[in-house]
Amino acid sequence: MSELELFHFSENSTVKKTTVTPWKVLSVEDDLTYQASLIYSLQDLVVYERPVEILTANSVSEAADIISRNSDISVILLDVVMEEDDAGLRLASTIREVLGNSAVRIILVTGQPGMAPRHEVMAKYDIDEYWNKSDLARDTLHTVVSSHIRTWRYLSELIQAKQGLQMVVDAARSISSKQNLVSFTETVLNEIERIIGIKQGGIVCFAYQGKQFSSNARVLAASGAYSGSTHKALSELNLDEYYPGFVCAAEKRGHLFGTDSSILYFDTPNIDQKHYIVLVHSRERLTDGHINLLQVFSENISSGFTAVALVSRLTNLAYKDQVLKSYNRNWLLRELSAMTKEEKLESRLMIVVVNDFTGMMVTFGEHYCEDLLTALLLNIHGVYPKDLIARTGDCTFAILFNKKSILTEEKLSHMIDQRLTLNNTIHRLRLTVARIDLSLLTEVKAEQILQLSESTANMAHIKGQRIIDYEPEIMRSITASHHLLMDLHAAIDNHEFFIVLQPKVNMRSGKATGFEALLRWQKPDGQVIPPDRFIPLAETAGLISHLDIEAAKQTIEAAILLQKAGFDLPISFNASCSNLHHKDYVRTVLDMIGRSGLDGHLLDIEVTESQAMLSYEQINPTLKQFSDLGLGVSIDDFGTGYSSLAHVAYLEATTLKIDKSFIDHLGENDAGNHVVEMILHLGEQFGFAVVAEGVETELQRQYLLNRGCYVAQGYLFARPMSVSKVIDWLNTQQTT
The missing domain is CATH 3.20.20.450 (EAL domain)
Structure with missing residues (x-):
């Protein structure tokens, strides 16, 4: 189900028909003949049933003007050499570092392969691909541009979603302290006890997924006579007499109220397909007033289950990588922001970068490389089973760990050369590692800590080192420059x-x-x-x-x-x-x-x-x-x-x-x-x-x-x- 289906639009809202919006691709090229050939080759390209619109610039200044007026450019085909021999590289640096645009895909093209070495340029200037003009035949050009339009679409939607989701999640946290389903349910049970004054008996809440209620439903929270049964299956409890009532409530998707016990039913089908059955058992006869209060309260807490489920889902979207199911960059920044000075004194951050990942993407494709990263993540978890790992970039992971669990140099050296088997093919991944002692950065903000860490890893790559330790001189050098x-x-x-x-x-x-x-x-x-x-x-x-x-x-x-x-x-x-x-x-x-x-x-x-x-x-x-x-x-x-x-x-x-x-x-x-x-x-x-x-x-x-x-x-x-x-x-x- 899409996120849009979680929202209800009023019936009188209208939707205006619009024409199909084309994908914008910018060609920055001072060779007008070559640029004309690019335009001709791409004029019939269609991606996701949308055509491609080619914007053209013949100089860096002209390109900068076009970029400033078009925030929805998906791909830039950028010539290395124009007015100056490094004009294209400086434009790429401006896009990434000055404009802060990490989504637009930059494809460097050159007719002079020796002008800018491939690996150094891609690492230093955050270039997505690097092609010789002579190698970009029409079919290859279509494949490359289509792939990067899809990548840009994915990144743009994700960035927009995360910005909105983070605002929702953080706002919800400030409103209520009960965003965890277990703590929310325990609070519900306590409130039911207080409302109807149960002195003997108890309350138990079961959670299950699927269309049919079964004896495999697990206890989510319990109180009174049922305390201590959390996480147990229904079949492990002596509640056979209530089983028909549970099935009836599940089938009717409604509450059953009685004088000695009541069964409440809640669900969140549009969010996570979960169902909840609450048994309220009192050895004292419930009065009509008690039942009425319980009925009103049930109607109120129904929206609470939905809210908690929604917060849980939004939290997952905002702070989890949806491909690898690991934590993401937003989560790491939140954790670093929440750390106390004392916690930083005992902690380290390690940045792990997969070398030559862009080349792998071109060779094997996006989905295959995602499977490789999933396998790599499992291997890293094997080395750091108790530590927190987040994916912070396309080919970058961050590990937050206590200094007590630090690896020996020998084990770390072994870890940075990964041997993975996927589809009966052996892949050898070479990793670059930057280690940051957070005791050196106790007064530094989370975003800056992560930026310094990534700069340290990039410095290792430039120097040809596989393992590097952050030193205060790095920050002083960056600040001084x-x-x-x-x-x-x-x-x-x-x-x-x-x-x-x-x-x-x-x-x-x-x-x-x-x-x-x-x-x-x-x-x-x-x-x-x-x-x-x-x-x-x-x-x-x-x-x-x-x-x-x-x-x-x-x-x-x-x-x-x-x-x-x-x-x-x-x-x-x-x-x-x-x-x-x-x-x-x-x-x-x-x-x-x-x-x-x-x-x-x-x-x-x-x-x-x-x-x-x-x-x-x-x-x-x-x-x-x-x-x-x-x-x-x-x-x-x-x-x-x-x-x-x-x-x-x-x-x-x-x-x-x-x-x-x-x-x-x-x-x-x-x-x-x-x-x-x-x-x-x-x-x-x-x-x-x-x-x-x-x-x-x-x-x-x-x-x-x-x-x-x-x-x-x-x-x-x-x-x-x-x-x-x-x-x-x-x-x-x-x-x-």
Whole structure:
């Protein structure tokens, strides 16, 4: 029976006929040809007798706008690479973490499989599936989209139901303390005793299911002469004389009132198909007044049985996983919220994640994988028979246990490699486990405890660990990153960033040949945030374009100041490759250069080797736009990536910068020496200038000079300086 049948609608209510609402599928794709093929392939798809409506976006910003206006999108077909090489991944992160939308199914599609490794991407960004465009034939596309529409429908209905059911259950708890059927029935019996004043005799309540009453009916509650018979079968009690009355009341589904005994009948057929027979036996004759009172009371408590049964059912729906019949995430949050500080001191929470579950779902299907999880849950119960287990996600379980029942490391190591047999097929499930000592989180709210636990498990997955213990540093790291991100947003708005210039020096003459602009951040309180903290954070948060544009702007201004001071020396500024994919960034920088009137040869743009080589075909045309204006193009950290010699030969670059990691060990090992000599040889062969980074000793300087490398930057020559100090330093150079 459906939940709707529990409700009665008035006869005069009307239902308006409506057209069939289509499923909404969003395609985020900047390849218009491929997007057109997707639309064509899906135009005749029908799921649950409803057609599919395709929404389209050709950029991340356009997709974000569509998502904000359509809360009922079921599936998103998301291209990995669009305006930027990680644009699709950042959109996925925004959907899950910022919008908090866990229901919409995200299917990542890519024409460049190497751009984002499958397993890392699916774990980090909560991606539901990952396909190469070439593998998505029409039939496969129909199967994948249909499956995820069904999953979205199930999740959406469940989320809506649970929100409503939790409100009902929690409200019912605050109204009455008698939501348990046994305690409710015991209270009923006590009230009957009080109403009719039974001094000798007793009351007993039987519960049974099925259409026919039988002697197998069990005692639910009892009082008086029948005390101590709870859970016994009717056949175990000496009540044969009443049996015909029980059968009659059950058949008529009504009460039987008498002067020495009465039989009351209650049922909840629309909720749980249960029936209740109550025998009220008094050795004193019941008066007509007693019988009338008992009859009125019976009519009142009839709704009580229904209410208790309904609360029981709603509790089951709200706090039980309806597939595995285990506790669910809502239940765990309720238990954690109810725990006292003393209970937390003695408890642990363990998160168990089934690795590669998404791949299993694709391979074997949803129902098969649910059977696998059921078998896994039985195995976990075998290891933790007395502890509380909840399913908190598609492939995640949480175990709440007392520290006294903790497993040895040996048994835990054995548990995380499960061997299950299903349909005569052996499956080996690999689990990741995160252990959380709740004594470390006594002042933390339930939702945050669970989030920290899941973050710890995710950290183990990223690190390749199978078992990990939560440490306070994890929370401090997450909190610090969040606060720093908030400060980063404010710093961009308040223009707290500035550049310093580090000279590039001719090691033979000691004279400056140019500079590199390095972005710095100093907060209003004077605290300096190092670049290795704020730059990765800006990249993750999608703010790096703001920083790169600010660096370019200030570099142009610095070059103009140097020129006015009489120094025509080029200054390089860094650009992330994600920005070089972004037309707005390129256009903005080119416009700034054009408006400044600065000669292009006084600027140099730097990109890292690993990024440039990874996106060679997309990056090279953009670099040519800058070189056409006379700008130099430097490949930073050269030697650390995986450059193809064919790409290097045709790379739109003017300078190779030897990474500091190789300079640090010059003369110490052959490997580093060979890399340096190889880069110098490449420069000579293909006409690149070569700059050594991080030169700090005279030994390094002499080694490089002996091998024909003449330009370097590093602390041996000068540290990064403000523009005004650079001008003073250059003036000093001229006089020496």
